[in-house]
Amino acid sequence: MTVPFVQPFADEGLGDSLLNRAEEMELNFGPQHPSTHGVLRLKLKVDGERIIDCYPIIGYLHRGTEKLFELHPFFQNVPHTDRMDYVAAATNNLAYVGAVEKLMGLVVPPRARYIRVLLCELQRISSHLLWLATHAIDIGAMTPFFYTFRERELILDLFEEYCGARLTLNCMRPGGMPHDLPVGWVEKCRVFVDGFLPRIDEYEGLLTENRIWKKRTVGVGVLDPQTAIDYGITGPMLRGSGINWDMRKAMPYEAYSEVEFDVPLGKNGDTYDRYLVRMEEMRQANRILRQCLDQLPEGPIMAKRPRVMKAVKDGEVYHGIEGPKGEIGFYIVGDGTPNPYRCHVRPPSFINLQSVPELCKGALIADLVAIIGTTDIVLGEVDR
Amino acid sequence: MSTLKKFADKIMLLDLFAGLGITFKNMFKKKVTVQYPEERWEPAHRFRGMFRLDEDRCIKCTICARDCPIDIIYIDWHQEVNPETQKKEKLLDRFDIDVQRCMFCGLCEEGCPTEPKSIWLTTKTYELASYDRWQNLYVDMDELQEWKTRPAYTDEEIA
Amino acid sequence: MTGLLESVRHALGDTLFYWAFSPVIKIVLLLFVGILPLISYLTFAERKVLGYMQARLGPNRVGPWGLLQPIADVMKLLVKEDTLPTQAVKWAFILAPCLVVGPALIIFSVIPIGPREGQLGHVNWFITDVNTGLLFIVALATVGVYGLIIGGWASNNKFSLMGGLRSAAQMISYEVPQGLALVGPLMLAGTLSLVGIVEAQRDQKIWYIIPQIVGFFIYLVAGVAESNRNPFDLPEAESELVAGFHTEYSGMRFALFFLGEYANMIVISAVATTLFLGGWLPPFPHLLPSLSVIPGPIWFALKAFMFLFAYIWFRGTFPRYRFDQLMDLGWKWMIPLALLNIFVTGLIKLWVSGGFH
Numbered sequence: 001m002t003v004p005f006v007q008p009f010a011d012e013g014l015g016d017s018l019l020n021r022a023e024e025m026e027l028n029f030g031p032q033h034p035s036t037h038g039v040l041r042l043k044l045k046v047d048g049e050r051i052i053d054c055y056p057i058i059g060y061l062h063r064g065t066e067k068l069f070e071l072h073p074f075f076q077n078v079p080h081t082d083r084m085d086y087v088a089a090a091t092n093n094l095a096y097v098g099a100v101e102k103l104m105g106l107v108v109p110p111r112a113r114y115i116r117v118l119l120c121e122l123q124r125i126s127s128h129l130l131w132l133a134t135h136a137i138d139i140g141a142m143t144p145f146f147y148t149f150r151e152r153e154l155i156l157d158l159f160e161e162y163c164g165a166r167l168t169l170n171c172m173r174p175g176g177m178p179h180d181l182p183v184g185w186v187e188k189c190r191v192f193v194d195g196f197l198p199r200i201d202e203y204e205g206l207l208t209e210n211r212i213w214k215k216r217t218v219g220v221g222v223l224d225p226q227t228a229i230d231y232g233i234t235g236p237m238l239r240g241s242g243i244n245w246d247m248r249k250a251m252p253y254e255a256y257s258e259v260e261f262d263v264p265l266g267k268n269g270d271t272y273d274r275y276l277v278r279m280e281e282m283r284q285a286n287r288i289l290r291q292c293l294d295q296l297p298e299g300p301i302m303a304k305r306p307r308v309m310k311a312v313k314d315g316e317v318y319h320g321i322e323g324p325k326g327e328i329g330f331y332i333v334g335d336g337t338p339n340p341y342r343c344h345v346r347p348p349s350f351i352n353l354q355s356v357p358e359l360c361k362g363a364l365i366a367d368l369v370a371i372i373g374t375t376d377i378v379l380g381e382v383d384r
Numbered sequence: 385m386s387t388l389k390k391f392a393d394k395i396m397l398l399d400l401f402a403g404l405g406i407t408f409k410n411m412f413k414k415k416v417t418v419q420y421p422e423e424r425w426e427p428a429h430r431f432r433g434m435f436r437l438d439e440d441r442c443i444k445c446t447i448c449a450r451d452c453p454i455d456i457i458y459i460d461w462h463q464e465v466n467p468e469t470q471k472k473e474k475l476l477d478r479f480d481i482d483v484q485r486c487m488f489c490g491l492c493e494e495g496c497p498t499e500p501k502s503i504w505l506t507t508k509t510y511e512l513a514s515y516d517r518w519q520n521l522y523v524d525m526d527e528l529q530e531w532k533t534r535p536a537y538t539d540e541e542i543a
Numbered sequence: 544m545t546g547l548l549e550s551v552r553h554a555l556g557d558t559l560f561y562w563a564f565s566p567v568i569k570i571v572l573l574l575f576v577g578i579l580p581l582i583s584y585l586t587f588a589e590r591k592v593l594g595y596m597q598a599r600l601g602p603n604r605v606g607p608w609g610l611l612q613p614i615a616d617v618m619k620l621l622v623k624e625d626t627l628p629t630q631a632v633k634w635a636f637i638l639a640p641c642l643v644v645g646p647a648l649i650i651f652s653v654i655p656i657g658p659r660e661g662q663l664g665h666v667n668w669f670i671t672d673v674n675t676g677l678l679f680i681v682a683l684a685t686v687g688v689y690g691l692i693i694g695g696w697a698s699n700n701k702f703s704l705m706g707g708l709r710s711a712a713q714m715i716s717y718e719v720p721q722g723l724a725l726v727g728p729l730m731l732a733g734t735l736s737l738v739g740i741v742e743a744q745r746d747q748k749i750w751y752i753i754p755q756i757v758g759f760f761i762y763l764v765a766g767v768a769e770s771n772r773n774p775f776d777l778p779e780a781e782s783e784l785v786a787g788f789h790t791e792y793s794g795m796r797f798a799l800f801f802l803g804e805y806a807n808m809i810v811i812s813a814v815a816t817t818l819f820l821g822g823w824l825p826p827f828p829h830l831l832p833s834l835s836v837i838p839g840p841i842w843f844a845l846k847a848f849m850f851l852f853a854y855i856w857f858r859g860t861f862p863r864y865r866f867d868q869l870m871d872l873g874w875k876w877m878i879p880l881a882l883l884n885i886f887v888t889g890l891i892k893l894w895v896s897g898g899f900h
Contacts, residue, residue: 049866068453076453079489140773140863143407146597150416157428164432164505170489178494182430205406209399212774212862366777366865400861407596407860417600 024052029368031060037134037372038379042356049364054357058350061383069343074100075173077343082168084345085381087130090116090123090159091323093172096343098253099319099330100174104305111299112176113255118189118292119162119171120254120321121285125196126155127324128278128285132203135275135373139216144203151199154192161185176302186293193289200282208276217271221359221371224269232351235326236277237375241269247322259291271374278376318346325349325376345384349377426508432488433509437479442502444474448492456482457492483512566652569670573651582805583613589855596859623794628699631791635697640796642690643803646683647810653679654813655738657823657839668823668840669738676737677729680814681722684769687807688714694800695788707788709866710778714769716873721765723881727751727758727888728818737814741822748829750821754891757884759819761877763853766811768873770804772854774861775869812850813843820846 029042039060045053065084069077081096082089094116101108108116129148136144156166161182163171171177207213223233225241238245246263248256264280266273320329326348335341352375359375360368418425427433449457460478465471493505587602591609594601602609627636653676657668673679688711695707728751729735732743744750752759768775778788792800816822823839825831864872 072453076451076491079453079487079491083487136862140776141861142593143410143597143859146599147410150598153416160431161428162430164428164430164490165488168487168489170491179430202406206403206860207862210403210862211397211399212864215868216862216865364865364867403860404856407856410598411592411595413598415595415598415600 037377038382040353040372040377040379040382042368044365044368046365051360051363051365051368054360054368056353056356058353058379058382061379063384065384066343066345069340071339073338074340077340078172079168079170082170083380084347084384085323085325085328085349085378086167087378088123088127088324089167089169090119090171091321091328093169094120094254095319095321095323095328096330097172097174098321099317099332101303102319103315103317103332103334104174106175106303106305108176108254108303109300110255110297112301112303114292114296115177115181115301116172117255117259118289118296119159119169121288121292122155122158122189124285124324125282126152128282129155131278131324131373131376135370135376136207138369138373139213141207141210141213144206147199147203147206151196158185158189158192161188173302175305176300178302180301186296189289190293193286193293196286197283200279200286204279208279214272216366216370217275217374219268220271220363220367221374222268222270223355223359227355227358228269231354233326233355235323235348235352235376236274236281237326237352237355239263240266240274240277242266247320247327251320253319253321255292258295259288261285261288271370274374320346323348325378325381326352328381345381347381347384349375349379349381353377353382427510431508431510432490432493432505434512435481435486435488435492435503435505438502439476439479441498442476442479443498444476445497447495447497448503451491451495453489453491454485454487456485458482565667566670570652573670574648578648578651578806578809579802581809582802583617585805585809585851586616586801587613588851589858592852592855593859596856617798620795620798625794625796626791628791630699632697632699635693636791637796639690639694639697640792640799640803642693643687644690644799644806646686647803647806650680650683650810651813653737654810654817655741655822656843659738672736672738675735677725677735677740680737680810681718681725684721684807684810685715685718687803688718690803691788694792698788698791700791703788703790706778706790710771710788713771713775713778713866713869713873716870717765717768717775717877720761720873720877720881721769723878723885724758724762724765725814725818726881726885727755730885730888730892731755737817737822741817741824744821745824745828750819750824750826752819755819755884755888757880758888759815761881761884762815762819763850765873765877766815767854767857768869769811770807770854772804772808773858774864777863777866777869808851808854809847812847812854815850816843816846822846 024045024047027044027046029044031039031041041057041060043055043057044051063083065080068080078093078096081092085092100106129152133145133148136142159169159171160166162185163169163179171179223237223241225243228238228241228243234245234247242265244263244265247253248261249263261284264277264284266277314333314335316331316333318329318331320327327346328348329346331342331344331346332340333342356371356375359371363371444459444461446459446461449455449459458478458480459476461474461476463472464475466473488505490505492503493501496503587609590612591601602612605611605615627633652670653673655669655672659672660667691707691714692711695703695705695710698704698707728740731747731751731754732740734740734743740751767773771778823843825834825837825839825842828835
């Protein structure tokens with residue numbers, strides 16, 4: 001079945017004559033652009049500086065990940081999941097591994113669950129730090145970039161000591177964890193956790209009360225709650241509009257039901273509120289880390305699992321977790337062989353990106369940059 | 385009172401001065417730059433760098449080739465009778481790895497059943513760049529065995 | 544060498560010699576020994592200071608502590624290919640950088656680095672003392688805007704044109720508050736000549752920043768906007784859509800634009816020092832007379848460097864204003880504030896001189 005090709009802006013009824021659209025210019029916010037966070041192409045229709053319409057064109061980073069999942073057994077697909085949202089690899093791993101465990105009916109030992117929560121919260125902090133860096137530098141403030149990367153280095157060092165890689169972690173397996181924590185890791189993590197809160201205050205001191213920052217972000221990209229729910233948006237974008245939906249509280253997984261934390265909410269749904277929500281999420285992640293480090297149980301880290309993991313024939317499962325950008329989920333269908341039959345990803349950035357054309361109608365091009373920044377997209381996830 | 389304070393804040397630009405103060409204080413803090421190549425940053429113990437093979441320990445089970453998510457390990461072996469011990473044993477013909485595609489995930493190392501492992505990735509090497517297109521792309525058996533942990537970049541390596 | 548000078552002096556006559564040659568020598572010294580190296584090292588200082596503020600070291604590979612970096616940059620720009628877009632208007636394309644750099648460098652001829660002759664050596668520490676120095680400066684600063692417009696238009700690139708027009712609109716709208724802010728010290732000193740203003744600060748024993756704090760703030764903000772620097776650098780920001788008027792320029796032409804921007808920075812710092820901070824005067828001449836041992840030019844340099852550091856500091860700290868917010872700030876806040884400043888200064892001056900009876 002062929003998909004009909006829809007000409008963008010085809011429903012205008014104006015025809016192609018440039019005279020009819022004398023004031024409007026079609027602009028390519030191209031795939032190569034410093035502030036599109038990857039290879040995102042936005043076809044803009046602008047009138048002077050105001051955006052009339054926006055048509056995102058994606059697919060420049062498509063690598064056929066979902067097809068690659070079908071070619072190898074379940075445990076070999078974990079490195080592929082790293083590379084989707086390459087900024088937050090641990091949460092990708094966890095979503096996939098959780099889905100496989102649900103499919104196979106494996107029970108993860110408590111120590112492994114706590115270690116997974118540790119890694120995911122560290123990854124959440126790291127992803128939000130990178131978001132802050134790129135968002136700030138798009139709006140013009142250069143220094144938060146360097147400060148946040150200084151902290152991110154500490155987190156990446158922790159990851160490296162645990163699982164051997166800094167960015168593409170490959171740190172989880174269906175059933176538990178492949179390695180246990182090395183000697184001294186808990187102390188190093190504690191040092192990081194204790195020293196991190198003043199740093200957040202530093203970033204906030206540079207940006208939160210700054211009148212220029214406020215002028216650039218307050219009232220920009222206002223997403224009202226009903227639109228957010230209609231689009232299926234999750235994550236800080238949804239919570240910035242005031243809706244209290246966090247997968248960690250709504251459908252707890254791993255060890256989240258055993259730690260205490262708050263879910264920050266925004267009021268107006270504009271860029272400033274989403275910025276505040278993410279900053280507060282970093283603080284709450286720090287709180288979760290501290291509790292996990294205190295409550296870490298002893299025990300095995302890998303469940304008893306069959307040597308060759310065969311899925312149930314026609315067994316299907318969906319498992320979604322709260323990633324830093326939203327709800328990341330895996331829908332896996334098994335067919336009795338060690339390989340999955342179909343493995344579909346619910347990428348949060350792809351679904352959050354749907355809101356960009358609506359948010360930027362009537363905004364200036366400078367605001368478009370802020371809106372793309374606040375949507376926090378990673379093209380690896382959008383295109384898979 | 386708080387409205388007066390907010391008004392004074394706005395007039396006196398205190399928020400801007402707070403930001404200026406933070407950058408000024410950071411000027412005098414210690415810098416975190418690692419001056420490569422004079423100082424080389426040492427990776428952690430479990431760092432997955434370039435891999436290395438030890439042919440003697442290898443039992444030619446090809447689990448590593450099977451476990452690789454992108455199928456880049458090519459192993460050929462055959463059985464021969466060793467004239468000394470009169471026992472059949474496996475000999476390795478070809479053990480090539482396509483480094484262009486390797487993502488250093490470590491699944492081959494995890495799958496290896498020997499103790500200590502015959503293929504391992506913790507050589508702490510991350511300097512794999514070369515000036516020649518045909519170096520370091522396809523690594524065969526002999527190179528894999530001789531791959532040492534490379535020292536920091538020196539001038540001799542250019543030639 | 545001296546024989547040649549002697550013969551020229553003999554030919555021209557004494558007065559003509561000193562009238563013509565001394566400024567020429569000063570111009571050459573100022574430009575080639577003073578300003579152009581200063582501009583190049585200002586780029587280096589910016590990278591270094593910005594780096595230190597951002598928890599990293601700036602360039603430190605070329606030469607000890609990276610001190611030869613500007614020379615490496617200049618050499619790189621000199622040997623780069625000089626592109627000329629085929630559809631571009633050639634004469635305008637070549638003229639635009641000169642229109643940006645020229646006025647910035649010419650303004651230096653009226654700025655006094657030190658006192659008149661007789662007070663510190665036998666030489667006037669300025670190239671010339673024009674009676675209407677302040678007007679001259681404002682006029683030349685406006686000519687610089689032409690360079691941007693012509694550069695943007697001559698590139699035959701609609702994004703350059705948009706960027707150039709935006710930049711020009713920004714500069715023109717901040718020329719007004721800048722000019723109005725300059726009226727404050729003018730009223731207090733009673734003369735348009737820059738040397739006269741510094742001498743008035745010396746005679747009245749007060750630096751004009753104290754009575755004119757509002758004017759000083761307005762001049763500083765307008766100055767940052769004039770030189771297209773953060774937080775007002777939207778026209779040339781890389782993360783925005785329009786890449787700016789200097790997209791199509793490469794090599795030495797681009798270097799001239801770049802030099803023009805930094806020369807503008809130095810000019811605004813120098814003028815702010817002269818008008819508001821007492822130019823070459825030492826602080827507290829009566830409380831700390833020992834400070835007068837340090838000659839005037841050194842004080843001038845220190846004060847100007849303070850402003851340049853403030854420029855770099857602003858770049859490292861603040862986000863960018865959006866273009867409409869920028870124009871909003873200029874027209875709705877700066878100009879009324881500047882007019883209010885003039886009004887109040889006039890009232891106070893009238894009251895002090897006993898005009899109200």
